[in-house]
Amino acid sequence: MPGEFDFIEWLCTQHRASDLVAVPQGDDLAVLNWPAGELLLVGVDQVLDGVHFDAKIHDAQSIGRKVMNRNLSDCAAVACLPAAAVVAAALPLGAGLDYAKELYLGMREAGEKCGCVIVGGDTGSWPGKLALSVTILGRSGGVGPITRKGARAGDGIYVTGPLGGSILGRHMTFEPRVQLARTLAQTGQITAMIDLSDGLSRDLGHICRQSGVGAVIDAEKVPIHADAKALSLRDGRDALNHALSDGEDYELLFTASDELSNAQGVVRVGTITQESGIWLTRGAERKRLEAVGWQHAM
Ligand SMILES: [Mg+2]
Numbered sequence: 001m002p003g004e005f006d007f008i009e010w011l012c013t014q015h016r017a018s019d020l021v022a023v024p025q026g027d028d029l030a031v032l033n034w035p036a037g038e039l040l041l042v043g044v045d046q047v048l049d050g051v052h053f054d055a056k057i058h059d060a061q062s063i064g065r066k067v068m069n070r071n072l073s074d075c076a077a078v079a080c081l082p083a084a085a086v087v088a089a090a091l092p093l094g095a096g097l098d099y100a101k102e103l104y105l106g107m108r109e110a111g112e113k114c115g116c117v118i119v120g121g122d123t124g125s126w127p128g129k130l131a132l133s134v135t136i137l138g139r140s141g142g143v144g145p146i147t148r149k150g151a152r153a154g155d156g157i158y159v160t161g162p163l164g165g166s167i168l169g170r171h172m173t174f175e176p177r178v179q180l181a182r183t184l185a186q187t188g189q190i191t192a193m194i195d196l197s198d199g200l201s202r203d204l205g206h207i208c209r210q211s212g213v214g215a216v217i218d219a220e221k222v223p224i225h226a227d228a229k230a231l232s233l234r235d236g237r238d239a240l241n242h243a244l245s246d247g248e249d250y251e252l253l254f255t256a257s258d259e260l261s262n263a264q265g266v267v268r269v270g271t272i273t274q275e276s277g278i279w280l281t282r283g284a285e286r287k288r289l290e291a292v293g294w295q296h297a298m
Contacts, residue, residue: 003097004123010101014108018117020084030119032084032137039140041080045070049129053172055092060099062172063132064106070197071136072114072176073250077195078145079185080138082114082178087121090131103132114178143185146254150191151211155255157270163200163251164228164243171248180265181252193254199247200269204278205291207255217244217270217289219282225249244280245292 015025023031034040047067049055055063068085075082087107091100100123108118116136160177177195184190192207200222208215219240228242260266280289 007097007100007123010097011104014104016112016117020117021119025120030084030086032119035139035141039080039145041075041078041138041140041145042135043071043074043138044133044135045074046131046133048131049092055130058172060102061106061109063130064103064108065110066106066172067132067134068107068110068116069174069176069250071134072110072116072178073174073195073197075114075136075138076177076181076252077193078138078147079143079181079190079193080145081141081182082111082116082136083139084117084119084137085111086135087118088133088135089121089123090128091123091125092130093125093127095125095130107134114176141182143182146181146185146190146193148192148194148207148210151207151213151255151272152191152257153213153272153274155191155257155272156259156268157204157215157217157253157255157272158260158266158268159196159200159223159251159253160266161249161251162223162225162228162243163196163249164225164239164246165231166225166227166246166248166250168227168231170225170227171250174248174250176250177252184252184254184256184260184264184266187256187260189256189258189260191255191257193252196249196251196253197247199245199249199292200253201244201278201289202247202291203253204289207253208272208276208278211255211272212276214273214276214278215270216273216279216281216286219280221267221269223267223269244289
């Protein structure tokens with residue numbers, strides 16, 4: 001990108017000291033200290049203009065926050081502590097130095113809230129739209145990673161907040177549930193967990209498939225976000241339907257072996273079953289819950 005060296009020079013002035021960084025930046029790779037005996041968890045997640053945001057509508061800082069927060073939400077999903085991130089940015093030709101700085105500042109702000117430092121990256125310009133990719137490194141920090149595989153018949157199914165209608169704005173402004181995930185995992189009762197990026201019906205399908213179980217969701221227990229109701233008034237689709245399938249909620253969906261109280265910031269929405277298949281019940285009525293929701297375009 002034009003001014004790439006100005007950008008690198010500016011980044012050096014933005015450097016924050018961290019115990020994790022063993023050698024101050026300036027080399028081809030970042031050099032990190034890693035706490036002895038801790039697992040290293042690694043993930044990558046990207047956002048693309050026209051798919052995950054619209055660069056004509058959303059400002060650079062909020063786009064930067066979103067890509068970092070999606071990665072932090074993946075850390076929450078496995079209950080690890082976010083530690084460090086590296087970034088790759090493909091900038092549209094002519095985006096300019098100030099735009100790149102704003103993207104960075106958005107990412108840094110979101111990361112810092114969860115103890116995650118940006119330790120390296122790469123930028124380039126091309127005749128396409130903005131694409132941002134963040135690779136995140138997490139550490140286990142004394143809590144075993146929670147996988148999608150541990151749900152057992154009889155476990156309660158919980159979510160950490162109201163769902164649906166995130167397209168009205170929350171998909172850009174959500175707060176990843178990193179701290180809550182740690183608190184929940186420390187109870188030792190969480191058997192499986194995922195973050196709600198694709199919608200409850202689809203993400204619950206991931207847990208059920210990988211755990212070899214089924215599930216029953218109680219329609220009356222699903223917390224419906226005000227955005228889902230607002231969207232329902234506009235498009236005539238049932239608000240519950242929005243809550244079950246819109247996606248990009250970035251709340252946690254998890255199963256627990258013991259009853260958790262709502263006071264813990266969670267809502268029980270159903271029960272894991274031995275019988276396979278996912279069902280939605282309302283009183284005596286029961287129908288199959290189709291896995292609809294955000295599907296990654298190929
Ligand atoms: Mg995820």
